[in-house]
Amino acid sequence: MADKLHFSLVSPERELFSGLVDQVDAPGSEGDFGVLAHHAPFMTTLKEGQVRVYVDGKVTVYEVRGGFADVTPEGLTILAEHAQEAA
Template identity: 90%
Template structure:
């Protein structure tokens, strides 16, 4: 079984997601990026776009506007200025 990535998506209103996932793709201010378990640590600003969460063959999308992504050895945390689950 492949390693899982711990991912949290938080907006000022609430935590939209927290759990173990396969991969997360996000809209970085310097280009879109993907994160898997074991990714090298980094921090970046986010631009408007979609965060796509891949888990067990399913993809869930969230619309985000601004914020930051922080990749650490513990996982990925996105602190979004605004986030909603995509329709």
């Protein structure tokens, strides 16, 4: 079994997602990026775009506008100014 990454997506209104995932792709202000388990720590601002969450072969897409992404040894947290699941 491959290692999993703990991921949380939080907006001012609520937590949209929290759990173990295979990969997350996000729209960084300096370019899109992907995060897997054991990624090197970093922090970046986000631009408007899509956050794609990969879990066991399924992809869930969220629309985000602004915010921050923080990768730590514990996982990835995205604090978005606005976020909602894509239709």
